Amino acid sequence: MSFFSYLVKRTVVLAATLILVLLATIMVAGGFGIVDRVAESAIRQDVNMMMRNNPNLARLTEAERLQIMQTLIDEQRRAAGLDKPFIERVPKYLLQALSWDFGKALYLRSSSGSSLVSDIIAEVLPRTVLLFTTGALLSALVGIALGLLMARKPLGLFDRVMTAFAVVSNSMPLWWVGMLLILLLAFTLKVLPAGGFVSVPVPSDPVAYAFDVLHHMMLPLIAVVLVSFGGWAYTVRSLLLDTFQQDFILVARAKGLSESDVMYRHALRATAPPIVTLLLLSIVGSMGGAIISEVVFNWAGMGRLFANAVSFQDVPVIIAETYVFSFLYVAVFLVLEILYGLLDPRVRTGASVQG
């Protein structure tokens, strides 16, 4: 099987998965009548607005106005297909979701004032990606470096301390550590801003803007790295120790290679595929965890938008957020499969990797 056909096959499977997730979301939202309720209230709002802005209607009596209103609402309902049963409208909703057409938000707006859900999400998505991808990369780097050190002397003092730290830091929710860090670094020591994405007023100079964002990003980044580098270090250490048991390491040692050559050129390279997997999975995982963390750090990304949508009961945004998170997850899995195919020839040739 060529790499290309492997890719095509995986893409088809993942696309099918995505469509299934979207379908399930639509069905759940529709099954509880939420989609209809939202569409209905949006139409009512539109019609109300239209009638208020039309001077010709001002002289009519209340009864006549109500009648015209009802006619207009019925017309729009038919145009939107709301007179048909929900199940017949599912394909239409699915196509809309796949083309990133999420309709209008009820209350939330983008900072430019747009009420289109796709605009709102386009504004916040890069911020979440910025923070959590940086966080995942940083923790991976720190973790891999420390994991190498741990693997040098297994069960030595450093290894034991780091293992304990990994268990401890893995047992703390990121957002709680974030709350504690805000109390410590922002409230008590006042060295970092307590939250937000940029200062108010927003710096106009792009360089100053970048530094300002970086300054606000410090505290969340510290929290992300603090919570996850221990787990990384422990995993890398275990992977390396497993690799050390393998024959090719024995051969490399027998050839008389220095210990650092064995470590970096042979062992580390062999652990690359699982490390890449873990990195991507940790990015995916941290995006899910981002929801509460962004609330805690007041970081105006996808997660805080989700929380805001929940507290404002802004249903279109909630549904769109669920879609977009599914998009992101499936996209990361696709990248994962591609990278895996590139890194591990056994995958694309269809050989068993179960070992």
Add this chain to the structure above:
Amino acid sequence: MIQVAKEKPRVQTQKNRELAEFVSQFRQSRAGMVGLVLIIMFVLLSVFVVFAYPYQDVVKWNDVREWTNNPPTAPPFWVKMFSGKSLPETQVLNGSVARRYGIENIYFEDRVLDMSFTYDVPPAEVLVSIDVSFQGSSPLIELSWIKPSGTTITILRKAADRSTEGPPYAFSERLYVFIDQDVKSNMAGYMMSTYGAFVPVSSISVANVLFGEESPRVANASSIDIEKGIYQLKLHLQAYDPSDKITGFSAVVKGTVWGWMGTDVWGRDLLIGILWGTPVALLIGALTSVLSVGIGMTIGVVSGFYEGTIGEILDRTTDFFYMLPVLPLLIFVSFILRPSIWVMIPLLSVFGWPGIAKTARIITLQVKQEAYIEAARALGASNLWILVRHIAPQTLPFSFANIALLVPGYIFTEASISFLGLGDPVLPTWGKILGDAQASGATIGGYWWWVLMPGMMIFLVAISFALVGNALDRIVSPRLRRRA
């Protein structure tokens, strides 16, 4: 017949020996034992909580009106040990004795509440409750404050207005002494008449005037010396009907520290909420992981055993669930359902099993190759028999390790959902308390106890299950590897 009877005990002893070996291996893991002891303590604590604070207390805890007598956002009392100052705790004053007298057609009633105050800082608030019943004309009430030195300050002087239909009419006053505007102007008047000092009403600190050593600058000084000793709060009623009387007079002097865990912004005792979070978290964590390990094991074993169409379908289903964005979907579903914990538990497990199923499938694929399965088949054992008697038991040790290892994740997830206010609407959970803390600005307001304590509980429960899970995993994994 006889042979069968002999066979049985030997199987039994074999099993017992395996179990004994397992237990002794587990006991060698110090971390695992620490985790186990912690879990047992949490279970005992849960049982204690459910009996010590019955369900009515939970209902009461949710009703913020029940907690007006407590100081809001007061740290726990033990901060006194670190502050080097003696900080006041809440005192409830009541039980005053009526002294009635009169001249001509005017009737008086006096009541006095005594309070010993020997702390270094003023209390957070003094809340005075006054109830008066009267017939016709409004009686006059006068509330005054007598300091240990004997200085008398008038706090409030007003005519009792009719707050209900009558006669008899009822007058009821809940006076927050430190923030009441009338009290503030009276303090300004007192400063003016005693010291000739003009202090603008907006900058008056009632606490300073009432509790501070006498000085012309006391009203808006940033730090003051407290006058220590016996204070008196005196209520004087001047009525025009002999049956008019004071029906209630009490005061709560709210401390600046409160209880073992402090209070939240509504004055609720955080101890009750945090304690009640324990059985809830254990229940959710344990039941959910047992359920999802059950689902995952069943699906994994079956899909590994029947490799054909059934296996393929189950494997694809597992992959599908594996790729779901769990927390966003859970938030979405919780938003629609507003689940109680009895809905939350199955909901969480529906999303939690795919990882387990994948591993169980791999184990099954390995076990299936072994000689004794072939032997059983040759003896005519049915598929179901092999599945239930030979393969499923092999995955059991692995299940136990996973049940423990999954608990922390579920506790975190439930906490996240509760944090957003989408969890169980009645039961207090640690996530809900932390969500309230975040919404009330606990992090930027420095209410550290409100953040530290519930999170610490999450951490302790999570780490005790992680320790036990890791210890089990270390025993179980080499066995699996040896088999492979």
